[in-house]
Amino acid sequence: MNRDDPQDAQDFHHQFNEVWGNPRGLLALTIVNHTTIGLRFMVTGGVFFLLGGLLAMLIRTQLALPGHDLLTPEIYNQVFTMHGTIMMFLFAVPVMEGFAIYLIPKMIGARDLVFPRLSAFGYWCYLFGGIILTSSLVMEIAPASGWFMYTPLSSSVYSPGPGSDFWLLGITFVEISAVSAGIELVVSIMRTRTRGMGLQHMPLFVWYILAMALMIVFGFPPLILGSILLELERAAGMPFFAVAGGGDPILWQHLFWLFGHPEVYILFLPAAGIISTILPVFARRPIAGYRWVVLAIITTGFISFGLWVHHMFTVGIPHLAQAFFSAASMMVAIPTAIQVFAWLATLWSGRPTYEPPMLWALGFLFVFVAGGLTGVMLALVPFDWQVHDTHFVVAHFHFVLVGGVLFPLMAGIYYWLPHFSGRMPHRLLSRWGFWLMFIGFNITFIIMHVTGLLGMPRRVYTFDPGLGWDLPNLISSVGSFIMAAGVATCLLDIVLHFRFGERAKRNPWGADTLEWTTSLPPSAYNFATLPECATRHPLWDNPDLQSTIEHGHHDLATIDHGRRETWGSDPVTGKVREIIHLPGNSWLPFLAALATAALCISLLSKQYSVAIVAALISVAFLLRWSWENGAHPKAAPNAEVVEGDPPLHSRTHDGPGLWGMTVTLLANGSLFMSMLFGWLYLWTVAPQWQFPENPPLSWHGLLFVGLPLSAALFWFKRVVKQLKQDNTAQLQLKLWGICGLGAIHLLAFVAVLVRAPLAPTQSAHDAIITVMLIYLFLHSTLAVVLCALQALRVRKGYVGKMAPYEPVVVEKWWVYTAAVFWITYVVVVILPPLWSLD
């Protein structure tokens, strides 16, 4: 095309829209594009925020006066449980993910996330899970044991209704969404950055999201496991947390807080990323100490995993162990302080302008630092004992979460509002919104510290007059209404700006990052051509970048092949390695999520036969999804590329799927390690734990099960090695042979399972072994199914010398399956007889 001819340029973009455009009507359910999915996450999260906020207002109204009877105790329990649950699981995490899903490709110069169907699937899981969970509130059968669902309160003995089941199943469903987003973001950041964007050039927001995504990958599986175990205890009577059966309720606390504390940083890190993006723009200078901030991000990501027991200081663990966690809790303040100093230094040495996003950023600095300081107070064990379960703790974590998450989020919304809508917010209304929220928040929660220090416990539905709590509670409630007025003002501003807001000019804030080179609002493909980016401040260094991108002056300008394409690059240097071709719109994510929702509902209503059918349908959709990949005609019918360009990823040995599988297995490994932790914990600590006199699993029986698995793995590895050497002789036959070995392994497994005298409802010992065996069996089954699919794909011509990529991905699953089998064998079968602790 003639790049300077307007008609040619228009045709050029029209062609891109043909390939990338979003359908309307019912077909909108098939959209997989990250811009749309990100916005859907944010809007849905916003709706849940309003619902959670409404519940907060009910709580504050109830507590405004002593002896108030607006809510019954039962309803109050449901309201505070659902307030926390909605805010943590249905608002904060999904909205942050929404921001990341929307922004990351635009910031790294990619056209979409690397697994678009996974983003769509994650969204639908989130939506359906959220609807299922909140529907319990309408039916007055909502969970009522607190957002952390401590056992035994949440067990079937003390919570016999379906409330806890709604929480456990609904949250697990929503967490599938979170983990899938985590995997997607990690791989996208590592493998799809535009040409030249080395690690040292990545915008800080991208670093923050990388850390957040990895923390999700490692942090969420312990809670997923805990939820599965607690649901099994409630539904099937397997006593993982019941002392009489050899379980221990403290195990739940460990699993919950193994997730729960990193969760705080999972929320804080992207929020800090927003601040690190906004402050330099409005201070008109690069951030001070880029490398220090990267160091702080990495350090926070790790040390925040070493804090979980500080939520359990009062359960009776040894002082020295408490000291470990107390030390870690104080140490995590150091990287946080590094970031605060970097932000202050940036402001100090810059020329700040106080636009609406900056107000929120400055409000964040004030509130979050205060919340962090009370966090350090709570890290001190004696102080923690004094204020444990009081309103002081409630005030502290609202300072951290509202100050450290909501305020930056609002800053981000105002900052990227022109990006979402192409229009600017109203200056006066946005300022009113900020000040009302800031003042209301501080009135509510500063005084709540005092209420807590005066001894008012949390989770009480009312209190007697004359205890000294009347006035502080009233002030807190008044403050909360002021804050609610602020929320309403901001909402009004945002809604009205879509109609009345001033049109945004190009790069309205004078930002430095690539997302502002797209049109406002952006097209579905973000960039018509992908620019090289070997700087941290592409727009400051080259203000004409938007124009040159639009006029086709950069890479991947060809679209007549009909493929959705983006660069696949080296994770460290950002050198281009391949062209990643992305799947288009599809019903499969929606249908798979719908089937999973049916599974969830049938489990809730205890229709187990329906649940099995729904699970099989869901798996069928997911397998069909995996089928339409690689060299499948719907994915990439031909492999032709422009001369000089690298090959398509499906024609190499190292595409994003390999990374996706690796990160998935890291999440899976985290779940497996949590399971091992549960086994070792109950074995060594649970007061009534007992090994049976005759072990239910014989060492030689399980050895016989494992040998064909290992043989199949070695054969598979050999086949992959040959494939990498372009040797595809009898590839299909070999894969069928491997499937045969896998089938022998499965048959032997079934025989052992049937013969093992396991009584999972009688003892925690048998219960946990049963869960482990089911876990292993499912992995083996999937390994065989994936292998069979590969054999079929060879027959169809989708896998072979020209497209050798997929067996390399499946190989990793086989390696993992064999590894967890043998680790379980050693820890569960071999170790106990060798090392008796009794």
Next chain:
Amino acid sequence: MLPAFHPMQKILGLIIWSLYFVFMYGGLSVACNHFSPGADKGALTWINASVILITLLVTLGLLYQAWRGWKVLQHHKHQRAQWRKQQQPQQQDPQQESKKHGPQSETLPPHEFILYVSVAVYCVAAVATLGTGLPALVLAPCL
């Protein structure tokens, strides 16, 4: 041993700290449940001695890694400076260059960036290890 420029070096120090932390907590829990030395002995127990010994060993190991990375970094910087000197004998005033191209960190090659971060991470991990283990000097282990 991983090469000093390997990307994993960026996080290896804190991975080691995490393993140390889990081992300390798990080991202490098991030891206190099954081999408790008794509260009357205070901090003078075999458990505390083990905690302090392991803490010191891990800290020294992490500091060694940091030192190793620092040496490689200095060597690399020196080599790069030499190479630049040879390539651009008539280089302009460094201050002018800095103004033109932004701060020096902007132009760091990716491997040097990794080294900088990894050296700092090893140092942080060493401090974190020491901070975690030091309470064993004064606290009874199983009280």
